[in-house]
Amino acid sequence: MMSHFNYQEAEEKVIPIAALTELHGQDWFIKARVTDKSGIREYHNARGPGRLGSVTLVDQQQGAIRATFFNEGVSAYFEGLQPGEVYYFGHGRVKTAQKKWTSLPHDYEISFDQTASVNPVSWNDTKAAEIPTSAASNFTTLKDVSEREPGSVIDLVAIIRDCGICQTMSKKAGGSIDKRTIQICDNTTDQSFDLTLWETQASSFNGTVGSSIVTKNARIGKFRDAIQLTSGNTIEMNAACGKQLEEWWHCGGKDLVFQHQGSSAIPRRVTRVGLDQVEIQQLGKKPTAADFIDIRCTICAVSDRNQTYSACSYKDGDKFCHKKLTTLEGADGSSGRCAIHNETTPVERYITSMKIGDHTSHVFATTFDKEAVELFGMQASQLAANPSLLKDIKERVEWKPCLMGLRVKEDTFEGQSRIKYIVSRAKVLETPTELKQDCISMLRDIERYHTKARGIH
Secondary structure (H helix, E strand, O other), rough: OOEHHHHHHEHHHHHOHHOOOHHHHHOOOEEEEEEEOOOOEEEEOOOEEEEEEEEEEEEOOOOEEEEEEHHHHHHOOHHOOOOOOOOEOOOOOOEEEOOOOOOOOEEEEEEEEOOOEEEOOOOHHHOOOOOOOOOOOEOHHHHHHHOOOOOOOEEEEEEEEEEOOEEEEEEEOOOOOEEEEEEEEEEOOOOOEEEEEEEEHHHHHOOOOEEEEEEEEEEEEEEEEEEEEEEEOOOEEOOOHHHHHHHHHOOOOOOOOOOEEOOOOOOOEEEEOOOOOOOOOOOOOOOOOEEEEEEEEEEEEEEEOEEEEEEEOOEEEEEOOOOOOOOOHHHHHHEEEEEOOOOOOOEEEEEEEEEEOOOOEEEEEEEEHHHHHHHHOHHHHHHHOOHHHHHHHHHHEOOOEEEEEEEEEEEEEEEEEEEEEEEEEEEEOOOHHHHHHHHHHHHHHHHHHHHHHHHOO
């Protein structure tokens, strides 16, 4: 960004975003606010490796356009851009918009490299406050998703029905990438869809069931005849535009039965069942993916040993290592080192075994850090520092009614196959209101069961 920028000259050359076309060449400026900002993506093509990052720019006239920074332009300008701030942008190349990458209605987009001019507005520029803080959205409902062509790019606001799990996938070019598939629904259709998140969106995802999610420039795809949605550059939880959907969910939407449109390769969720149905329905036996079930159970016992472990505290951006530290040779057992990052500073995390049961069966399930913190009401570091707190945890959760989501998958170890149960969410029913709502849900399940048995549609 220039240290001696001529604000008056730039202001005289400012044109509205809506009027920007290829005919303007590069002798122009726009004065715009940065709204959506992507991460930095690396790519390889015939000319070699490169980097890019994109933003949405909005001006005072509410025009919006996509701008992409390439290679040296990424380090020179893109990395320093702050979402919500206003800048003068100039010396970019205007070209026809690639609609497969943006849902904005503008016919053009901008490319910037190291020759660009990007400068923040003056500190006393009062007109900058008049520029909108976001581009106008034209949200597509899930009812209309089925009517759109594969490859279409849309803006979505929906309710999270299932948070999925973060998986680390191997890349063909080497290395790995994080992936999470969540399930979403809205009040326009009885179908629910999978939305796939990648990289930091997957690893740092903090959404909960029943909260709203907004993603712009989401892509529609198809896999094995099932619609697949991939998130756009940014996702936002509990945005103002999702409040109406959140009210719908909490006022009855969560009790509706949805027809899931996910692929058979995506983890399947079974509605509330008894634990005996895992064996009866042969759940968790698919080689490609796990199954997910909802149960109402009782936590019979929390394991008395090995509730926590010392994990690697190494952090790369928003991603933590969290691998178990291995004991150093000759150490007393309290010291360890990460085999990958050579890190010796630990952070305590949960990996706790519990015996759970319902009226049909009993099983052992494992709960990891995020779910355990919510369930136990304390951090793993607190329990590791004071093991006597285990008594408080037991009093909090044992022999209490609990709503639980389980990931069910067959695992083979030393030639022996068994079903592993991983807790994906858990909520102890404590208040009269929570117990009442659960009873209402069970009565509706019973009603749906009898309706289906009578053949009534």
